[in-house]
Amino acid sequence: MAAERQHLSEAVISIDNLLHNLACIREAAGSSRRIMGIVKANAYGHGAPEVTAALESAGVRDFGVANIHEAIELRGSHRFRDDSTILAFAAPLPQHMPLYLEYGVEMTLCDLEAAEAASAITAAGGGTLRVQVKVDTGMGRLGVRPEDASGLLEAVDRSPGLELTGIYTHFAEGHDANGFTKLQLERFLQVAGAYESRTGTSILKHAASSGAIISKPSSHLDMVRPGILLYGCHPVDAQPTPMPVRPVMQFRSTVIFVKEIPEGTTVSYNRTWAAPGPRRIATIAAGYADGFHRTLSNRAKVAIGGRSFDQVGTVTMDQVMVDLGDDRTVKPGDTAILFGWDGPSAGQQAIAAGTISYELLCSVSRRVPRRFLKG
Numbered sequence: 001m002a003a004e005r006q007h008l009s010e011a012v013i014s015i016d017n018l019l020h021n022l023a024c025i026r027e028a029a030g031s032s033r034r035i036m037g038i039v040k041a042n043a044y045g046h047g048a049p050e051v052t053a054a055l056e057s058a059g060v061r062d063f064g065v066a067n068i069h070e071a072i073e074l075r076g077s078h079r080f081r082d083d084s085t086i087l088a089f090a091a092p093l094p095q096h097m098p099l100y101l102e103y104g105v106e107m108t109l110c111d112l113e114a115a116e117a118a119s120a121i122t123a124a125g126g127g128t129l130r131v132q133v134k135v136d137t138g139m140g141r142l143g144v145r146p147e148d149a150s151g152l153l154e155a156v157d158r159s160p161g162l163e164l165t166g167i168y169t170h171f172a173e174g175h176d177a178n179g180f181t182k183l184q185l186e187r188f189l190q191v192a193g194a195y196e197s198r199t200g201t202s203i204l205k206h207a208a209s210s211g212a213i214i215s216k217p218s219s220h221l222d223m224v225r226p227g228i229l230l231y232g233c234h235p236v237d238a239q240p241t242p243m244p245v246r247p248v249m250q251f252r253s254t255v256i257f258v259k260e261i262p263e264g265t266t267v268s269y270n271r272t273w274a275a276p277g278p279r280r281i282a283t284i285a286a287g288y289a290d291g292f293h294r295t296l297s298n299r300a301k302v303a304i305g306g307r308s309f310d311q312v313g314t315v316t317m318d319q320v321m322v323d324l325g326d327d328r329t330v331k332p333g334d335t336a337i338l339f340g341w342d343g344p345s346a347g348q349q350a351i352a353a354g355t356i357s358y359e360l361l362c363s364v365s366r367r368v369p370r371r372f373l374k375g
Contacts (some may be wrong), residue, residue: 006229007253007368007369008253008256008285008286009092009251009252009253009286009291009368010252010253010368010369010370010371011045011046011110011249011250011251011252011283011364011368011369011371012066012147012249012250012252012340012370012371012373013046013047013050013051013248013249013371013372013373014246014247014249014250014341014373014374015050015054015372015373015374016373016374016375017232017246017247017248017341018046018051018054018230018231018232018248019054020053020245020246021148021226021229021230021231021232021245021246021248022035022037022055022058022060022226022230022248024151024229024243024244024245025213025224025226025229025230025243027109028213028214028217028243029164029208029213029220029224032222033120033221033222033223033224034062034206034222034223034224035060035062035223035224035225035226036059036060036062036063036064036206036223036224036225036226037051037052037055037060037062037063037064037088037207037226037230038063038064038225038226038227038230039051039055039063039064039065039074040064040065040066040070040089040227041066041070041113041361041362043231044228044230044231044358044361044362045249045291045361045362045364045371046229046231046248046249046361046370047372048065048070048073048074048077048078049074049077050370050372051230052068052078052080053078054374055230056080056081056084059083060084061081061083061084062084062085062087062223063084063085063086063087064086064087064089064225065086065087065088065089066088066089066090067088067089067090068088068090068092068096068100068103070088070224070263071086071088071103071105072099072103072105074086075103075104075105076338081117082119085106085130085165086104086105086106087105087106087108087132088100088105088106088108089108089134089142090112091108091109091110091111091122091142092107092108092114092118092119094114094121094330097117097118097121097129098121100118100129101121101125101127101129103123106130106131106132106165106166107129107130107131107132107146108131108132108133108134108142109132109133109134109152109156110133110134110136110142110143110144111144111148111152112148112151112152112155115131115152115155115159115162116124116155116160118131118159118161119155119159119161119162121161122159122160122161122162122357123161126159126161128161128162128163129161129162129163130163130165131156131162131163131164131165132164132165132167132168132204133149133152133153133156133164133166133167133168134167134168134170135149135168135169135170135186135187135188135191136169137166137169137183137185137187137188138171138172138180138184138187139169139170139171139172139184140172141170142170143169143170146188146190146191148267149193149195150194150195150198153167155197157199164169164203165204166203166204166205166206166223167191167192167195167203167204167205168205168206168207169184169187169188169207170207170209171184171185171207171208171209171211171212171219172184173211174209174210174211174212174215174219174235175210175214175215175235175236175239176211176215177213177215177216179187181212181215181216182216184207185207185216185218185219187193188205188207192205202303203369204222204223205222205223205268206221206222206223206224206225207219207221207222208220208221208225209222209224209225209227209235210226210227210228210229210230210234210235210240211225211227211235211236212224213229214229214235214243216244216253216282221271227358228357228358229241229243229245229248229292230248231247231248231361232245232246232247232248232249233247233345233346233347233357233358233361234347234357236349237320237347237350237356237357238347240347245328246341247341247345247346248341249339249340249346249361250336250337250339250340250341250342250343251286251291251292251338251339251340251346251364251368252335252336252337252338252340253284253285253290253335253336254284254285254333254334254335254336255282255283255284255304255330255331255332255333255334255335255336256283256284256285256319256332257283257332258280258281258282258283258324258330258331258332259280259281259283260277260278260279260280260281261275261278261279261281262278262281263275263276263277263278265279266310266313267281267302267312267313267321268297268314268315268316268321269313269314269316270312270314272297272298272313272314273298273312273313273345275323278326279324279325279326280324280325280326280328280330280361281312281321281322281323282304282309282321282322282324282330282336283301283319283320283321283322284319284320284321284322284336284338285318285319286317286318286319286320286336286338286368287315287316287317287318287319287320288315288317288368289317289318289365289367290318290363290364290365290368291363291365291368292315292320292338292340292361293315293353293355293360293363294314294315295313295353295354295355296311296349296352296353297311297313297314297333297351298310298311298312298313298314299311299353300338300344300349300352300353301343301344301348301349301352301358302322302336302337302338302343302344303322303336303337303342303343303344304322304330304334304335304336304337305329305330305334307327308340308343308344309317309322309323309324309325309327309363310322310323311323322336345357346360
């Protein structure tokens, strides 16, 4: 008999939960607003081609990726509709600018020098490059300063090879509706309002990512950019929002060994845990190389057979151990839920690890196969 090729670990992706979350976001944002599906970092580890296809089938036409190389990879793995667009968020290097034209990707402009370089490329090679101007209203990462934005916008309008398709900003703490978020929005609206007043035209404006979608409706503008909410987690793990999103990923593995140990026996590298009494220990076939963070050592919970067990000892590269106590039902071959709808949430594990759910989702490695469920 041929050996089964069942993987010991897998990330199960629920397309139904993804579409449920999209519907929740639509309800919060209003049907008149566009939604940009954020599918950078392989759709937060969920599989960008499959997630993009599902969102596009549900009416999403705008997609955001980190950089031109992610955009090219996505173009190669998913056939987009003619009316769908991809925006690359990273500031472009001059040598990469021809790729935006070649692959039909919208470029983020953050300064006058980039606008001039992009204009020169279109003048030399022909074609029109679609661009969006990013305004740094306080994130301190990418974007033109508000006081310099009008000059950049005017330069784009003067260039026949550049087509301005939008203007946007990014909040530093969008989950907090007041304080700095309020100031950032005011700065952005001043820039956008001045441009629209000067040109007599309306331009696509967007600012709200997941946190502000919930906390600050006035920031929804023309389009919203959900990321973590699409994938069923909350912007701040310790403060779940009222939006009833559902986890899209279930990270699961397999019990491969069970043994009994006497009191005082230490488990794993550096002997960070010792059995307080006779114990049964289950070894699970996933470790930090699969995306189960080493910082979860002696802090995480794992679900097996509907019961929650403590993870014990240092998480190793390929395996993790669980204290079964005196439970005698768990056996090799059983499924262990590391996070997902049948076990601890990614947010709960993130709190235990001292990080955020975004990082845990993105950390589920490429060696863990994705299995997609629909219906």
